Amino acid sequence: MVTSTALLTDRYELTMLDAALRDGTGDRASVFEVFSRRLSGGRRYGVLAGTGRLLEAVERFRFGDAELSWLGQEGVVSPATVDWLADYRFRGSISGYREGELYFPTSPVLTVEGSFAEAVILETLILSILNADSAIATAAARMVSAAGDRPLAEMGSRRTQERAAVSASRAAFIAGFSATSNLEAGRRWGVPTMGTAAHAFTLLHDSEEAAFQAQIDAMGPSTTLLVDTYDVMTAVETAVRLAGPELGAVRIDSGDLPVVVQAVRARLDELGATGTRITVTNDLDEYAIAGLAASPVDSYGAGTRLVGGSGYPTAGFVYKLVERADADGTMRAVAKKSVEKAGTGGRKWAFRLLEDGVATEERIVVADEQPAVPDARDLIVPLVVDGAADPAHLGADGVRAAREHHARVVRELPPEAKRLSGGDPAIPTALR
Amino acid sequence: MVTSTALLTDRYELTMLDAALRDGTGDRASVFEVFSRRLSGGRRYGVLAGTGRLLEAVERFRFGDAELSWLGQEGVVSPATVDWLADYRFRGSISGYREGELYFPTSPVLTVEGSFAEAVILETLILSILNADSAIATAAARMVSAAGDRPLAEMGSRRTQERAAVSASRAAFIAGFSATSNLEAGRRWGVPTMGTAAHAFTLLHDSEEAAFQAQIDAMGPSTTLLVDTYDVMTAVETAVRLAGPELGAVRIDSGDLPVVVQAVRARLDELGATGTRITVTNDLDEYAIAGLAASPVDSYGAGTRLVGGSGYPTAGFVYKLVERADADGTMRAVAKKSVEKAGTGGRKWAFRLLEDGVATEERIVVADEQPAVPDARDLIVPLVVDGAADPAHLGADGVRAAREHHARVVRELPPEAKRLSGGDPAIPTALR
Numbered sequence: 001m002v003t004s005t006a007l008l009t010d011r012y013e014l015t016m017l018d019a020a021l022r023d024g025t026g027d028r029a030s031v032f033e034v035f036s037r038r039l040s041g042g043r044r045y046g047v048l049a050g051t052g053r054l055l056e057a058v059e060r061f062r063f064g065d066a067e068l069s070w071l072g073q074e075g076v077v078s079p080a081t082v083d084w085l086a087d088y089r090f091r092g093s094i095s096g097y098r099e100g101e102l103y104f105p106t107s108p109v110l111t112v113e114g115s116f117a118e119a120v121i122l123e124t125l126i127l128s129i130l131n132a133d134s135a136i137a138t139a140a141a142r143m144v145s146a147a148g149d150r151p152l153a154e155m156g157s158r159r160t161q162e163r164a165a166v167s168a169s170r171a172a173f174i175a176g177f178s179a180t181s182n183l184e185a186g187r188r189w190g191v192p193t194m195g196t197a198a199h200a201f202t203l204l205h206d207s208e209e210a211a212f213q214a215q216i217d218a219m220g221p222s223t224t225l226l227v228d229t230y231d232v233m234t235a236v237e238t239a240v241r242l243a244g245p246e247l248g249a250v251r252i253d254s255g256d257l258p259v260v261v262q263a264v265r266a267r268l269d270e271l272g273a274t275g276t277r278i279t280v281t282n283d284l285d286e287y288a289i290a291g292l293a294a295s296p297v298d299s300y301g302a303g304t305r306l307v308g309g310s311g312y313p314t315a316g317f318v319y320k321l322v323e324r325a326d327a328d329g330t331m332r333a334v335a336k337k338s339v340e341k342a343g344t345g346g347r348k349w350a351f352r353l354l355e356d357g358v359a360t361e362e363r364i365v366v367a368d369e370q371p372a373v374p375d376a377r378d379l380i381v382p383l384v385v386d387g388a389a390d391p392a393h394l395g396a397d398g399v400r401a402a403r404e405h406h407a408r409v410v411r412e413l414p415p416e417a418k419r420l421s422g423g424d425p426a427i428p429t430a431l432r
Numbered sequence: 433m434v435t436s437t438a439l440l441t442d443r444y445e446l447t448m449l450d451a452a453l454r455d456g457t458g459d460r461a462s463v464f465e466v467f468s469r470r471l472s473g474g475r476r477y478g479v480l481a482g483t484g485r486l487l488e489a490v491e492r493f494r495f496g497d498a499e500l501s502w503l504g505q506e507g508v509v510s511p512a513t514v515d516w517l518a519d520y521r522f523r524g525s526i527s528g529y530r531e532g533e534l535y536f537p538t539s540p541v542l543t544v545e546g547s548f549a550e551a552v553i554l555e556t557l558i559l560s561i562l563n564a565d566s567a568i569a570t571a572a573a574r575m576v577s578a579a580g581d582r583p584l585a586e587m588g589s590r591r592t593q594e595r596a597a598v599s600a601s602r603a604a605f606i607a608g609f610s611a612t613s614n615l616e617a618g619r620r621w622g623v624p625t626m627g628t629a630a631h632a633f634t635l636l637h638d639s640e641e642a643a644f645q646a647q648i649d650a651m652g653p654s655t656t657l658l659v660d661t662y663d664v665m666t667a668v669e670t671a672v673r674l675a676g677p678e679l680g681a682v683r684i685d686s687g688d689l690p691v692v693v694q695a696v697r698a699r700l701d702e703l704g705a706t707g708t709r710i711t712v713t714n715d716l717d718e719y720a721i722a723g724l725a726a727s728p729v730d731s732y733g734a735g736t737r738l739v740g741g742s743g744y745p746t747a748g749f750v751y752k753l754v755e756r757a758d759a760d761g762t763m764r765a766v767a768k769k770s771v772e773k774a775g776t777g778g779r780k781w782a783f784r785l786l787e788d789g790v791a792t793e794e795r796i797v798v799a800d801e802q803p804a805v806p807d808a809r810d811l812i813v814p815l816v817v818d819g820a821a822d823p824a825h826l827g828a829d830g831v832r833a834a835r836e837h838h839a840r841v842v843r844e845l846p847p848e849a850k851r852l853s854g855g856d857p858a859i860p861t862a863l864r
Contacts, residue, residue, distance in 0.1 A: 003435070008594040010587065010613040012627030019629070019650035025636050032632070057594070070619045078650075116636050123630070127590035128597055155442065158559035159746040162440040162489070163595035165560055181442040187502045195444030197451070198555070200464070200753040203766040204457050204548050218451035218510075229768045254770035308745040314591040314736060321632040334635040336661045338686035 005057045006067050006085075009124040011076060014085075017121055018077040021084060026117035029331065031323040031347050034096070034110035034130060036103070040138075040312035042422025045413060047141045047406065048109050049171040050133030051099035052398035055389040057125055058090055084117070092118055094384035097350070099393060100137075100174050100406030101379060102413070104362040104425045108348040109317070111380070116324060123319040131317050132164060135309035136171035141410065142286040142310065143302055144176035145418050151178040151299045152289075153194050155281065156307030168307045174402045176410075177302075190396030196251075202229040212242050222248035224279060227264070228255065236264055240271040249277040249298065257282060258295045265296040285310050286420055323347050333366070344431060351376035352412070352427075359412045362429040377412075437489045438499050438517075441556040443508060446517075449553055450509040453516060458549035461763065463755040463779050466528070466542035466562060468535070472570075472744035474854025477845060479573045479838065480541050481603040482565030483531035484830035487821040489557055490522055522550055526816035529782070531825065532569075532606050532838030533811060534845070536794040536857045540780040541749070543812070548756060555751040563749050564596060567741035568603035571718070573842065574742065575734055576608035577850050578722040583610040583731045585626055587713065588739030600739045606834045608842075609734075622828030628683075634661040644674050654680035656711060659696070660687065668696055672703040681709035681730065689714060690727045697728040717742050718852055755779050765798070776863060783808035784844070784859075791844045794861040809844075 020026035039046050063071075063085040072082045092114020103109050110126065112119045143152055154172040157165035169185030179194040180186065186193035197215055205211035212225055212235075221243035227235035227250045239247055250268070252260055257280050268276050280292065281301035289300055305311075322345050323333050333345030346366035351373040353361040365371050370378075383390055392401060417426030452458035471478050495503075495517040504514045524546020535541050542558065544551045575584055586604040589597035589612075601617030611624040618625035629647055637643035644657055644667075653675035659667035659682045671679055682700070684692055689712050700708050712724065713733035721732055737743075754777050755765050765777030778798035783805040785793040797803050802810075815822055824833060849858030 005594070007616040007619055008589070008597065009615050010589050010627055011615055011618075011625045012613065012629055014615070015627060015651065016629050016633045019633070019646045020636060022650050023642075023646040025646065028636060030636070067619075071615075074618065074625070076615070076625070116632075120632055123632075124589050124597075125594060128592065128594035131591055132593035132596070157440070157442050157556050158751075159563055160560065161564035161593065161596035161599055162437070162557060162560035164564070164593035165440065165556075167593055181444065183441050183443055183446070183503075183508070184439040186443075186506065187439055187499075193443045193506070193508070195442055195447060197444055197448050199768045199770070200548075200552055200555075200751075201448045201451070203753045203768060204452060204460060204462070204756055206758065210455075214451045214455040214457065218454050219447065228770045231769075254773050256771075304746060308740075313740040313745050319590075319632075321635045324636055326638065336631045336635060337663075338631070338660045341686050 003060065004062055004064055004067055005060045005125055006063045008128065009121065013121045013123055014071070014077050014081070017117055018081045020116055020120070021081055022078070026115060028116050029325040030114065030116040030119050030321060032112040032119050032123070032319055033108050033322045033348065034126060034317050034319050035106050035108050036316040036318070038105050038316065039425055040135070040316055043138060043142070044417045044419065044423065044426040046103045046134060046315060047137035047175050048097050048101050048103050048130070048134050049099055049137035049174050049402070050129040050167070051096065051383065052393045052395070052402065053133065053167060053170070054126060054129045055383060055393055057129060058122060058384070059389060061122065061125060062089055088118070089387060090114065090118055090122065090384070091387040093382070093386060095380050095382050097379050098381055098405050099398065099402035100409070102409055104427060104429050106344070106364060106429050106431065107362055108350055108364060108380070111347070127317055127319055131314045133167055133171040134315035134317065135313050136168045136307065137175040138315065139286070139306055139310035139312070140172040140175035140177055142420060143289055143306065146286040146290040146420065147300055148293065150297060153177065153179045153181065153299065153301045154303070154306060155181040155195070155301045156303035157182045159304040160307035165307065170399060172306060174399060174406055176403070176407065189399045191399070196224045197226055199226065199229045202226065208235055209238050209242065212239055216243050221246040224249040224251050226251045226253065228252050232260060232264065233267055236267050237271065240268065240273045240276070245273045245275065247273055247276045249279050251279045251281060253281045257292060261292070261295045261297055290420060350379040352379055354412060357412060358414055359427050361427055364429060364431045366431070435492065436494055436496055436499055437492045437557055438495045440560065441553065445553045445555055446503070446509050446513070449549055450513045452548055452552070453513055454510070458547060460548050461757040462546065462548040462551050462753060464544040464551050464555070464751055465540050465754045465780060466558060466749050466751050467538050467540050468748040468750070470537050470748065471857055472567070472748055475570060475574070476849045476851060476855065476858040478535045478566060478747060479569035479607050480529050480533050480535050480562070480566050481531055481569035481606050481834070482561040482599070483528065483815065484825045484827070484834065485565065485599060485602070486558060486561045487815060487825055489561060490554060490816070491821060493554065493557060494521055520550070521819060522546065522554065522816070523819040524550055525814070525818060527812050527814050529811050530813055530837050531830065531834035532841070534841055536859060536861050538776070538796060538861050538863065539794055540782055540796060540812070543779070559749055559751050563746045565599055565603040566747035566749065567745050568600045568739065569607040570747065571738055571742035571744070572604040572607035572609055574718040574852060575721055575738065578718040578852065579732055580725065582729060585609065585611045585613065585731065585733045586735070586738060587613040587627070587733045588735035589614045591736040592739035597739065602831060604738060606831060606838055608835070608839065621831045623831070628656045629658055631658065631661045634658065640667055641670050641674065644671055648675050653678040656681040656683050658683045658685065660684050664692060664696065665699055668699050669703065672700065672705045672708070677705045677707065679705055679708045681711050683711045683713060685713045689724060693724070693727045693729055722852060782811040784811055786844060789844060790846055791859050793859055796861060796863045798863070
C-alpha cells in the first residue's frame with residue numbers, strides 16, 4: 001500500500017477546484033510558478049531542496065476511497081467534484097531548477113503547467129516540501145561553508161517533528177553534510193548514518209570505565225566515546241587507557257568548546273592518541289562552527305539549529321498563477337497587485353550568467369519559448385512531462401545527483417557569498 | 433498496513449542497545465524522564481502537546497522484516513540484537529502530564545519505566561514528537577491569549593514540512609485555535625477545517641466580479657471573499673453588490689492592517705453589510721495579533737509564524753536516565769554532571785500548588801512512591817501501563833480531551849502570565 005498524499009492539502013485548494021469546475025474555468029490552461037520574493041535573514045543565496053521528494057509525493061497525490069468518502073461526508077466539495085477527484089492524477093508538466101541548485105530572489109524554481117484544476121490543488125504539497133527542505137538546505141550550506149574541510153553530521157531528529165527529521169537529514173546531506181543520525185534517512189534516501197552513545201549509556205553502568213569498556217567491546221576501539229558525562233579530562237584518560245591509541249574519536253557535548261577542545265587535544269597527544277579525533281556537538285550553528293575554526297576540532301555534529309533552519313525554518317516560497325488561458329484559449333499573463341506582494345506575470349526562463357566560471361547575475365526572461373542566453377548556464381530542466389516524472393530525480397539516486405550538483409554549483413559563487421553576516425544576495429537578479 | 437515508526441530513530445539508540453544487551457546491563461530496570469531546563473524565549477509557561485500522537489507512535493514502534501533486514505545489512509547492530517528487536521514491543525509503563533497541560537522549567541512531563549533496553553530506544557521518537565508539538569502549542573497559546581475572544585484559524589501548512597503541518601494543526605487546536613486549513617488534520621484528528629479561495633482563483637477569472645460570482649454560486653453568500661488581489665475597496669463593493677448583506681466575511685492578506693481593516697469595516701457598514709465579518713491573515717504572530725486588538729477584526733488566520741513556533745521551533749525537552757538498577761537490583765538515582773547541563777536524579781512527582789484557584793508553584797518531589805501534597809493539583813497521570821496505552825488519550829477523542837484540559841488549566845495562571853514580553857516563568861518551580 002502506498003500512502004496517499006492527497007489530504008496534505010489546504011481546504012481552499014479543493015473549494016477553489018469545486019467552484020472552478022462548476023463555472024468551467026477549471027479547464028483553462030494555466031502556468032503556476034514557485035518563487036521567493038526575498039532571501040530570509042539577509043542570506044546571500046538559497047539552496048533548493050525537496051524536488052525529488054516532491055515528484056514522489058505528486059505521484060502519490062491520488063484520492064482513494066478513504067479520502068473521497070471523507071471529503072464527501074464533510075461537504076468539502078460537491079459530489080461532482082468528488083467524482084472528478086476519483087480520476088485525478090497530475091497529467092501536466094513540471095520543470096524547474098535542479099535539486100541542490102542555488103536560488104536568489106524571484107528565481108522561478110518550479111513551473112507547473114496544466115489545467116487550472118489539476119495544477120491548483122498541488123499548491124499546498126509543493127510549498128510544504130520545498131519551503132521546509134530548502135530552509136534546511138540553505139542553513140546547512142552555511143554550516144558546511146563555515147566548517148571548511150571538516151565533516152558535518154546532522155543530528156537534529158530529536159528537535160523536529162519525526163517525519164520532518166527524515167526530510168531534514170536528506171536536505172542537509174544534499175547541501176554537503178556527510179552523515180546523519182537518522183536511520184530512516186539512511187534507509188529511505190541513502191544518507192550515511194552515524195552515532196554511538198548518549199550520556200544515558202554511561203549513567204546506566206556502575207562506572208564510566210565500565211560503560212566505555214562495554215562500548216569498545218561492542219563496537220571496537222575505533223568507536224567514538226562521549227567524554228563529558230562527569231569530568232572530561234578523566235574520561236579522556238580512561239578512554240585512551242581502555243581503547244589504546246587506536247581510539248577513533250571522543251565527543252564533547254557541553255562546556256566552553258574552544259577551551260575544552262584545546263585541552264582535550266593536548267591530553268590526547270600526550271597520551272599518544274595523536275590519531276584520535278575530536279567531534280563536538282553542542283547546539284552548533286554556522287556562527288559557532290566558524291568560531292571553532294582555529295580549534296583542533298575534527299568534525300561537527302549539528303542538530304537543533306540546523307533543523308530549525310538556523311532561525312529561518314521556512315524558505316518563503318509562494319505558488320502563484322502567472323499565466324492562464326482566456327475563454328477563447330489565448331494565454332494571458334496575470335499577477336496580483338496586493339500591497340508589497342505584487343508579482344510579475346508570464347511564463348519565465350532562468351539563466352545564471354558566468355564570467356570565468358564565477359556567477360555574476362541571475363537572469364530571468366519572460367517568454368513563451370525558451371530563449372538563448374550566451375555565457376550562461378540554463379537553470380531550468382524538465383522534471384515531469386505529461387504526468388511522468390524523470391526517474392533521475394527520484395530516490396537515493398536523485399539525492400546523490402542533487403548533492404553532486406550542489407557541490408558543483410556552489411563553487412560558482414563569488415567569494416563574498418560565503419560571508420555569514422546578513423546582506424544583499426551574492427548576485428543580482430535581472431528580469432528581462 | 434500500519435506504518436512502522438521504529439526507524440524514526442537516531443542510530444545511537446540502537447548502538448547503545450546493542451552494547452547494553454551484550455554486557456547484560458540492558459536488563460537493568462530504568463526510569464527515564466522528559467523535561468526542559470528552561471522555557472524558550474523567556475516565555476512565561478509552556479504547553480505540553482503530542483502525548484496522544486506519541487502513544488500511538490509507540491504502539492507502532494515495531495521492527496518488521498523491512499526494518500530488520502536493513503539494520504542487519506547496514507551492520508547497525510549485531511545479529512543477536514536484530515533477533516531481540518524482532519520481538520520488541522514496549523512492555524513498560526509511561527506516565528506524565530496530561531496533553532494540553534502547562535509546564536515550567538524542569539517539570540517532569542513524561543516518565544518512562546522499563547528495562548534500559550526497551551526504554552532507551554524510544555528516546556528519539558519521544559523527543560521528536562513532544563518537542564515539535566509543544567513548541568507549536570506554546571506559540572499557539574500565546575496567540576490565543578493575544579486574540580482574546582476572537583477565533584484563530586491555523587493555516588501554516590504551506591510553511592512547514594507536509595507531515596509536520598498535520599501535527600502542527602493538531603497542536604494549535606489543543607492550545608485553543610478554532611480551526612485549521614489542513615484537511616488531513618481534519619480527517620485524522622477531528623480538527624474543524626476551513627478555507628475558501630486564494631488569489632489564484634481571482635486571477636483565473638476574466639474579472640474579480642466573475643471570480644466572486646463563481647465562488648458565491650459554489651459556496652453561497654455566507655462564504656469568505658478574498659478582497660486584496662487588486663484594489664481592496666473596489667473588491668469590497670463588488671463583494672457586497674454580488675452577495676448582498678448576507679456576505680459571510682472578507683479576507684485581507686496584505687497591507688497596513690489596522691488602517692485597511694478600519695476602512696473596510698466602515699465601507700461594509702455603509703453598504704449595509706453590518707454582519708459581514710473581517711478576517712486577516714498576513715504573517716501574524718502574537719505581537720501582530722495584539723497590535724490589532726483595537727481594530728474591528730473578527731477573526732485571525734495564523735500560519736508561517738505559528739508553525740515556526742513563533743521563533744522557537746523546538747521546546748527544549750531532553751530524555752534523561754534518572755534512576756536505574758544496580759547489578760543487585762537496587763535502584764539508584766543517576767545524573768550527569770556536564771557543564772550547564774547537570775541534572776537531578778531520581779523518580780519524580782509533580783504538583784501544581786493553587787491558592788484560590790490561582791497557580792502559585794510547580795512542586796516537584798523526588799520520591800519512590802507518590803507523596804500527598806495538600807492544596808495542589810496532581811499533575812501526573814498513567815498513560816501506558818505494562819505496554820497498554822489508555823485509549824482516552826488517543827485519536828480525535830484524545831485531542832478533544834486535551835483541548836478541554838488546556839482551556840481549564842490555562843485559567844489557573846496568574847494574570848501576569850499573559851504578558852507577551854520575555855521574562856521569568858509565571859510560577860516558580862520548587863524541587864523538594
